[in-house]
Amino acid sequence: MRIDLFGVVLFLHITVVIIAFAMAGVMHTALQAMARAGTVQELRSWSKAMHRIEPLFPIMALLLLGLGSWLVHLGAHTDDGFRFSDGWIIVSIVTLVAVEAAGGAVLAPRGKKLTGLIEHAPDGPVSDEIRAATTDPAVWYAAHITTFAFLGVVFLMTAKPTGEWAWLFPTIGAVVGVVLSKLQLDGLGRGDAGDVPAQRAAVESAQKSRA
Numbered sequence: 001m002r003i004d005l006f007g008v009v010l011f012l013h014i015t016v017v018i019i020a021f022a023m024a025g026v027m028h029t030a031l032q033a034m035a036r037a038g039t040v041q042e043l044r045s046w047s048k049a050m051h052r053i054e055p056l057f058p059i060m061a062l063l064l065l066g067l068g069s070w071l072v073h074l075g076a077h078t079d080d081g082f083r084f085s086d087g088w089i090i091v092s093i094v095t096l097v098a099v100e101a102a103g104g105a106v107l108a109p110r111g112k113k114l115t116g117l118i119e120h121a122p123d124g125p126v127s128d129e130i131r132a133a134t135t136d137p138a139v140w141y142a143a144h145i146t147t148f149a150f151l152g153v154v155f156l157m158t159a160k161p162t163g164e165w166a167w168l169f170p171t172i173g174a175v176v177g178v179v180l181s182k183l184q185l186d187g188l189g190r191g192d193a194g195d196v197p198a199q200r201a202a203v204e205s206a207q208k209s210r211a
């Protein structure tokens, strides 16, 4: 059995990809659960999970970039002959940086605001301000564009298209992200989240009858 350094670094690179997608899965579930919650109590545990996971994304991006660059360096000395000038590598670096910048500019401040609102809200029905923050289109679009553009990068890594085609795949991923967010936000607007005023009235009447 011969295990070389390239194989070990590739394993680490793929492991980080798997962990990053798992983290994104929890964030997408949290978005859905929070937009549908009827009470502040239901929001608290999701808010804590989001608050813990969100700051880890830039670390994952740095690890991907670092391990990916190491792979390019190692690959330059093998038959594969990867180069930093290869289209699929340039596009993956640009996508990673663009996605992280968008995450930092859009997701981080809004995530912090939502966590603060939930932390300071009393138990009971979800306020209009919190409801608006949980269904903020900027957050939904940014989260889905990020995840699906990353999936486009997975295609770049596996198929290695040439420069003139490489940009297309993260772009297709981003478009899929836009469409999926729009469908879900439309669903929430149609009341797929449940009848929020009715949920709120039920919670309020339960509170009154307890008092």
Ligand code: HEM
Binding pocket: 010, 013, 014, 017, 064, 065, 067, 068, 069, 071, 072, 075, 082, 089, 092, 093, 096, 150, 151, 153, 154, 157, 158
């Ligand atoms: C969104 C970020 C990234 C994701 C999701 C990702 C994903 C992957 C995956 C799934 C593989 C395994 C492909 C295979 O074995 O066929 C891989 C390999 C690789 N990645 Fe990445 N990667 C990312 C960023 C990067 C970056 C920024 C670089 C370069 C700086 C890079 C360089 C490489 C190289 C050289 C390989 C080895 C390809 C091969 O051996 O065929 N990756 N990546």
